[in-house]
Amino acid sequence: MSDTVVNTTADNDVHTTANSVEIRGLSRAFDGHTVLHELDLDLREGEFVALLGHSGCGKSTLLRILAGLDEEIAGEVTVPARRSAAFQSPRLLPWLKVWRNVVLGLPGRPDRALADKALAEVGIGERATVWPKTLSGGQAQRVSLARALVREPELLLLDEPFGALDALTRGRVQQLVAELWDRHGCAILLVTHDVEEALLLADRVLVMDEGRIAHELTVDLPRPRDLTAPEFVTLRARLLNWLGVTHSLEGTPS
Numbered sequence: 001m002s003d004t005v006v007n008t009t010a011d012n013d014v015h016t017t018a019n020s021v022e023i024r025g026l027s028r029a030f031d032g033h034t035v036l037h038e039l040d041l042d043l044r045e046g047e048f049v050a051l052l053g054h055s056g057c058g059k060s061t062l063l064r065i066l067a068g069l070d071e072e073i074a075g076e077v078t079v080p081a082r083r084s085a086a087f088q089s090p091r092l093l094p095w096l097k098v099w100r101n102v103v104l105g106l107p108g109r110p111d112r113a114l115a116d117k118a119l120a121e122v123g124i125g126e127r128a129t130v131w132p133k134t135l136s137g138g139q140a141q142r143v144s145l146a147r148a149l150v151r152e153p154e155l156l157l158l159d160e161p162f163g164a165l166d167a168l169t170r171g172r173v174q175q176l177v178a179e180l181w182d183r184h185g186c187a188i189l190l191v192t193h194d195v196e197e198a199l200l201l202a203d204r205v206l207v208m209d210e211g212r213i214a215h216e217l218t219v220d221l222p223r224p225r226d227l228t229a230p231e232f233v234t235l236r237a238r239l240l241n242w243l244g245v246t247h248s249l250e251g252t253p254s
Contacts (some may be wrong), residue, residue, distance in 0.1 A: 020045045020155050020187035021066065021196070026075035028061055035061050037211040038075065043187050045145040050190045050198035052243065053208035059191045062208075063159050066189065080154035086241050088160040090144035092132040099128040102147045118146035119182075122176060138169035142176070149180060156181075160198065174200060178223070195239045199232060207242045215242045
């Protein structure tokens with residue numbers, strides 16, 4: 001590993017920069033195959049950014065690097081010290097009650113009151129003492145979000161957290177994430193394959209292609225957003241075009 005700098009800002013230094021994340025010249029290769037190519041990217045404090053792209057383009061690799069799960073990189077990455085992540089699989093430990101899963105890994109003794117507060121915020125406070133196997137998919141994902149938020153992150157990383165949910169539950173959890181972001185004010189990077197999801201939630205949408213940021217779109221629409229609004233439909237068509245999906249005049253993918 002060479003030319004590698006992974007910085008985390010100390011808590012008392014977090015607000016000295018206007019950016020929550022700064023990436024300069026980031027590259028990552030696996031067995032000689034380069035996945036990220038000298039990537040430059042900034043995320044501002046409190047900004048909600050969605051990252052789109054085809055499978056294998058480097059989205060999840062970038063998120064893992066920002067989460068501190070992959071340090072075999074070249075380039076410079078600066079992230080807040082307080083950051084957390086939620087993934088498509090909630091990754092709950094089945095031998096621990098729900099509340100203990102929420103505070104798992106926090107320093108000191110497990111704090112039930114802290115867990116209860118986080119679970120109440122995501123709408124499942126009554127499930128604190130049950131086993132994870134008794135939860136529905138949507139409930140398990142809410143526990144995953146509670147576990148991420150209990151750490152009071154300044155950067156929240158979401159790797160397709162709604163991908164395994166049915167359409168109705170997905171919509172509810174999307175709305176929950178929007179409310180939590182508005183309440184907590186942390187920066188969020190959401191990796192997703194869903195164009196409408198990106199436009200519903202994000203301030204800015206990035207499209208990755210072969211390890212580079214190929215396109216960038218600012219979503220300057222009022223919240224909550226209307227999927228049928230002409231401005232929304234226009235932005236959706238632009239993103240789908242960038243992703244190589246053609247559209248008919250009625251806006252139906254073809």
